[in-house]
Amino acid sequence: MGSRERRDRERMETRDKIFAAAREMFAQEGYEAVTMRAIADKIEYTPTTIYHHFANKQALVTELCHCDFDVLAKQFARASTVADPLERMRMAGEAYLQFAIEHPQDYRFMFMTTLPEIPHDAQFMAEVVGNPESDAYAFLRLACVEAIEKGLLRPELSDSHEVAQLLWATLHGLISLRIIKNHEEWVPWRDLKTAARNAMDAMFRGILRDPTALPKGQEAEAALSAADATTK
């Protein structure tokens, strides 16, 4: 390996270490309370090192957001070849659940922490926001638009944003209560994966015009396996 490649690799490793510390500290102490110096201290770097990577805390949180939301969007995008919008919604739900279980710190930072206004640049706005390939919310919402257009949902559910937010919230509620309250004894928590799948089943039954048309996730699983096979 050349010295240029080694430097690049080391640079990415340092960046990931800063990200990991920042994610955890923002989620646990709140964005406002965390300083660049405190992040540096946590990973035993000098403040100079951290400023070498990020001009300020705002730049750090902006890149961290772009990175984490991109990982999630990529998980969703694996379902993009699934034609049936209901199966695609189901698959997005499975991908979201899996992301939360595998990356609880990322999840806390992304969905359970009040973040500052992120000043996205024009290129980011044009390429990412609203693009189903790079914006997980847009991915879910597009499936809702298609389900509504095909007449698959109850007629009173004609607002794709409302349906998308309802499906998102169903999983977020289960996941976030578990992250916050898992150790508390007064609620005998049920297995998260089983609970989340039953919740998706119930919510699909509740929004579908024909509740027996429940997406089973089988088409979704086949597509995920195919995607895994090509990327491995």
Place this chain on the structure above:
Amino acid sequence: MGSRERRDRERMETRDKIFAAAREMFAQEGYEAVTMRAIADKIEYTPTTIYHHFANKQALVTELCHCDFDVLAKQFARASTVADPLERMRMAGEAYLQFAIEHPQDYRFMFMTTLPEIPHDAQFMAEVVGNPESDAYAFLRLACVEAIEKGLLRPELSDSHEVAQLLWATLHGLISLRIIKNHEEWVPWRDLKTAARNAMDAMFRGILRDPTALPKGQEAEAALSAADATTK
């Protein structure tokens, strides 16, 4: 007013002020990061004053929890005269939503903040935990037990804890995403009350054996008005 009464009232006012500051600071900075001195500073009291009310941070958070969860349980208990368990579940949902809208700081502290293990004393455990009159989760769960026993839910939903957690999570997801992400522009949020009622409708349809038996909340509203009339 006698001097004893005045002292008692002042004592309660100081306690409420400490509670308000602690709630906000625990929710925003995390329980671990907040010191008794910082709480005192925030409300411009001396640390001595705050220790006069609470022996330590653990005692403060324990009393704060008991206080806030008791307020929520009292909101639920107003529905206890409603005979139909589905109407009672619906009414508990409305009460929960109303509580979150009226007390967002309390909500954040209670359901969106990791709290330490609270060492409840034996009397509290015996009288409060699991008692539907003083434990909102127990209230909701009891309605789920009755709905299952009456055969109102789909037969595969036979675990009252799972059903209670599913209903709770549906509302918690909508409420907590709104609290955390309301200011972010990439999601066009829909009105919380409308979304929450549509979510409850969808979830009830999804769990009921007969989806047309949807609780309308009318019996619930009548009972709430009656309760208001007697307490006013």
